[in-house]
Amino acid sequence: MADAKITSFNLSCPVPRVADERIVLAHGGGGRLTHQLIEKIFMPAFANEALEQRHDGAVLPLNRERLAFTTDSFVVRPLIFPGGNIGDLAINGTVNDLAMCGARPLYLSAGFILEEGLEMETLRTVVTAMQQAAGRARVKLVTGDTKVVDKGKGDGIFVNTSGIGVIESNLKGPIGPASAQPGDAVIVSGDLGRHGIAILSVREGLEFESPVLTDCANLWPAVEALLNAGIEVHCLRDLTRGGLATALNEIASDRNVCIKLQESLVPVQEAVQNACEILGLDPLYVANEGRFALIVPAAQADAALNILKKIEVSQGSVQVGTVEESPGGTVILQSRIGGNRVVDMLSGEQLPRIC
Amino acid sequence: MRFLSEYREQKTAERLAAEIHKKVTRPWTIMEVCGGQTHSIVKNGLEDLLPREITLVHGPGCPVCVTPIELIDKAVAIAKHSDAIFCSFGDMLRVPGSAKSLFEAKAEGADVRIVYSPLDALKLAKQNPHKQVAFFAVGFETTAPANAMAAWQADHDGVENFSLLVSHALVPPAMEALLSSGNCVVKGFLAAGHVCTIMGFEEYFPIAAKYQVPIVVTGFEPLDILDGILMTVSQLEEGRHEVENQYTRAVRREGNRPAQKVIKEVFEIVPRQWRGLGEIPASGFQLRARFQKYDANLRFPFSGEPARESPECISGMILQGLKKPHECAAFGVRCSPENPLGAPMVSSEGACAAYYQYGRRQNHLVQPELSRPASR
Amino acid sequence: MCLAVPGRVVEITDTGDLAFRVAKVDFGGIRKEINLAFTPEAEVGKYVLVHVGFAISVIDEEEAQRVFRLLDEMGAVKEDLGEIPQ
Numbered sequence: 094m095a096d097a098k099i100t101s102f103n104l105s106c107p108v109p110r111v112a113d114e115r116i117v118l119a120h121g122g123g124g125r126l127t128h129q130l131i132e133k134i135f136m137p138a139f140a141n142e143a144l145e146q147r148h149d150g151a152v153l154p155l156n157r158e159r160l161a162f163t164t165d166s167f168v169v170r171p172l173i174f175p176g177g178n179i180g181d182l183a184i185n186g187t188v189n190d191l192a193m194c195g196a197r198p199l200y201l202s203a204g205f206i207l208e209e210g211l212e213m214e215t216l217r218t219v220v221t222a223m224q225q226a227a228g229r230a231r232v233k234l235v236t237g238d239t240k241v242v243d244k245g246k247g248d249g250i251f252v253n254t255s256g257i258g259v260i261e262s263n264l265k266g267p268i269g270p271a272s273a274q275p276g277d278a279v280i281v282s283g284d285l286g287r288h289g290i291a292i293l294s295v296r297e298g299l300e301f302e303s304p305v306l307t308d309c310a311n312l313w314p315a316v317e318a319l320l321n322a323g324i325e326v327h328c329l330r331d332l333t334r335g336g337l338a339t340a341l342n343e344i345a346s347d348r349n350v351c352i353k354l355q356e357s358l359v360p361v362q363e364a365v366q367n368a369c370e371i372l373g374l375d376p377l378y379v380a381n382e383g384r385f386a387l388i389v390p391a392a393q394a395d396a397a398l399n400i401l402k403k404i405e406v407s408q409g410s411v412q413v414g415t416v417e418e419s420p421g422g423t424v425i426l427q428s429r430i431g432g433n434r435v436v437d438m439l440s441g442e443q444l445p446r447i448c
Numbered sequence: 449m450r451f452l453s454e455y456r457e458q459k460t461a462e463r464l465a466a467e468i469h470k471k472v473t474r475p476w477t478i479m480e481v482c483g484g485q486t487h488s489i490v491k492n493g494l495e496d497l498l499p500r501e502i503t504l505v506h507g508p509g510c511p512v513c514v515t516p517i518e519l520i521d522k523a524v525a526i527a528k529h530s531d532a533i534f535c536s537f538g539d540m541l542r543v544p545g546s547a548k549s550l551f552e553a554k555a556e557g558a559d560v561r562i563v564y565s566p567l568d569a570l571k572l573a574k575q576n577p578h579k580q581v582a583f584f585a586v587g588f589e590t591t592a593p594a595n596a597m598a599a600w601q602a603d604h605d606g607v608e609n610f611s612l613l614v615s616h617a618l619v620p621p622a623m624e625a626l627l628s629s630g631n632c633v634v635k636g637f638l639a640a641g642h643v644c645t646i647m648g649f650e651e652y653f654p655i656a657a658k659y660q661v662p663i664v665v666t667g668f669e670p671l672d673i674l675d676g677i678l679m680t681v682s683q684l685e686e687g688r689h690e691v692e693n694q695y696t697r698a699v700r701r702e703g704n705r706p707a708q709k710v711i712k713e714v715f716e717i718v719p720r721q722w723r724g725l726g727e728i729p730a731s732g733f734q735l736r737a738r739f740q741k742y743d744a745n746l747r748f749p750f751s752g753e754p755a756r757e758s759p760e761c762i763s764g765m766i767l768q769g770l771k772k773p774h775e776c777a778a779f780g781v782r783c784s785p786e787n788p789l790g791a792p793m794v795s796s797e798g799a800c801a802a803y804y805q806y807g808r809r810q811n812h813l814v815q816p817e818l819s820r821p822a823s824r
Numbered sequence: 825m826c827l828a829v830p831g832r833v834v835e836i837t838d839t840g841d842l843a844f845r846v847a848k849v850d851f852g853g854i855r856k857e858i859n860l861a862f863t864p865e866a867e868v869g870k871y872v873l874v875h876v877g878f879a880i881s882v883i884d885e886e887e888a889q890r891v892f893r894l895l896d897e898m899g900a901v902k903e904d905l906g907e908i909p910q
């Protein structure tokens with residue numbers, strides 16, 4: 094209430110009304126339209142307790158165990174990008190969703206939809222990457238499927254991976270937005286935007302002095318370390334499409350809390366920042382594939398950071414903000430110069446601006 | 449990034465804000481003209497640093513907002529031609545026309561592509577000789593030389609399958625229209641820095657003199673805008689109404705001569721419709737006779753339905769600073785960024801869109817100025 | 825409508841015709857090809873302001889210090905500032 098007027102900064106231009114009639118690309122963007130699609134089409138059809146958790150994966154009781162089960166599809170273009178390819182995403186993406194439930198990833202399935210005319214060499218490259226990523230993540234690919242579609246009906250390769258993990262720790266409460274409390278610390282596991290910029294650098298033909306590589310990586314070691322140390326993990330959310338802003342908005346609105354960020358603390362590599370300047374993008378909304386947000390009680394923030402910084406995938410961890418009581422359902426950023434703005438959910442897809 | 453990051457530095461921002469607080473003795477309403485400046489102000493929460501006596505009004509300097517709805521309809525119609533590739537800057541893609549936006553047309557199968565430069569569109573035309581490549585040439589004077597050069601190069605290289613859908617707007621006539629409307633509450637202007645990089649700022653002297661308003665050519669980074677506000681407030685407090693240049697690292701009084709030359713060669717000045725403001729004389733560009741072969745209006749004859757604007761939208765009053773967005777009956781109810789009824793809600797830099805999130809938090813809605821510190 | 829970004833001219837390709845004069849411009853490690861038709865005075869090592877693929881102004885490095893200089897001259901209230909911006 095003592096805050097000065099806070100104005101919203103909605104980066105992307107508004108979404109067309111008529112997105113109700115057809116699927117548009119923005120439905121896949123991870124922002125407001127994606128959520129609307131889920132709420133309007135999928136939830137009413139499939140609603141059940143597990144789905145209603147609305148978390149990265151479903152935690153399912155099975156006899157005396159708690160399993161986590163998740164699925165993810167990968168449609169990235171280009172298939173091969175600086176630092177990795179669709180195969181790395183396919184393994185790590187699903188492994189990470191399991192990790193975000195606090196589950197040790199165990200078994201994956203892989204379904205391939207291949208386009209007629211795809212070069213075998215490309216498929217080999219992707220499969221090799223999957224083999225290596227699975228090896229590093231200590232998961233087994235135990236079942237799979239392959240289909241081929243006519244030339245022109247697919248982008249080379251589409252992959253779906255589903256995964257099963259087991260929750261080993263005895264956490265008091267579930268890991269999820271419901272557990273976030275006002276006063277909690279908000280931590281990110283490393284610098285933002287590398288994956289999105291790596292992809293865009295190929296698509297837009299940006300020439301880098303030193304190329305920006307994807308941050309695609311397996312996050313389980315970091316989560317495992319936190320759980321083993323007994324850190325009271327309230328919420329974990331991996332940052333994918335829509336970036337940090339989207340993940341935090343989801344948490345803030347699910348739990349009806351305010352998340353307050355400090356712009357000066359949000360880590361962004363210089364090359365990524367510069368690419369965002371040129372393309373007219375905001376790093377808060379740019380995709381990541383090897384980063385997560387962590388919400389823990391304030392008293393455990395330092396301990397959590399110490400643990401995270403010792404693990405390779407999370408060595409860049411830093412606290413970027415706090416959870417507050419109000420205004421509920423909002424993410425607020427204090428800018429470098431000290432003014433405040435609201436970090437809204439993306440309406441559609443973040444479009445590069447020249448304005 | 450050099451010559452960018454330095455102008456976001458906190459301590460200097462605080463020093464400038466402190467100077468503004470020292471100078472101000474009474475309320476002033478200042479308009480920043482350019483959408484890019486609005487963007488920077490909102491993004492950095494800049495108003496939080498200002499004394500409550502200063503009200504910033506967001507001007508019509510957003511070419512996305514002020515592009516007439518008919519032009520969007522034309523763009524969509526062109527895009528739907530089976531042999532057309534329609535190119536545009538990203539900003540324009542989601543602007544709703546009477547029936548749909550370019551983005552929706554793309555969803556329905558139209559070949560719509562985002563480009564970063566008009567020369568990219570020209571390159572596409574050369575690479576696709578059997579397609580008609582049309583480019584949405586939208587912008588203020590800043591973008592005009594680039595668009596003019598695309599037409600000039602097309603002519604030079606004998607490219608025939610290229611055309612421009614021109615929607616250029618000129619800033620000084622819009623400012624004059626606002627000032628001459630009789631109920632203008634704006635007392636000082638931050639002129640659009642990059643527009644002036646091209647055009648210089650000679651045109652503002654008669655305006656400042658006639659309407660007795662200070663006009664300060666201002667950049668876009670937080671320090672630039674604070675500096676520009678400080679210069680404007682100083683003039684207002686001292687009773688001056690001059691034209692000054694804050695953005696000296698990029699703007700010269702005479703502007704960019706080679707850029708002006710190509711604009712003059714390719715474009716001529718015509719009256720123009722501003723969505724939300726109506727027709728303003730001598731406020732737009734159109735292709736000259738020699739370049740009319742590149743006019744997409746002629747290349748693609750258009751016989752669509754007349755454009756339909758929402759009767760509820762009070763954008764004219766918003767753009768003049770006479771009403772605040774939350775004073776509109778439709779604001780946040782029937783009109784939102786997801787479902788915009790008019791110009792200022794259409795773009796992320798429009799005043800209504802900028803206010804939208806603010807409007808949702810009721811405890812700040814009623815008396816926003818009081819929640820900022822007074823200068824004394 | 826004005827997103828313009830400053831970059832350093834690294835290498836100029838003169839084709840003879842000013843309208844087609846291009847340069848490799850470096851934006852903090854990212855290189856793009858930019859048209860220099862509107863900045864005939866641009867040289868390697870200078871900074872230009874780039875908008876939609878064109879350089880629209882050469883940055884006056886002396887004037888770039890203006891806002892910092894003026895505050896000092898005004899004897900603006902100075903707390904312990906730490907580093908002065910360069």
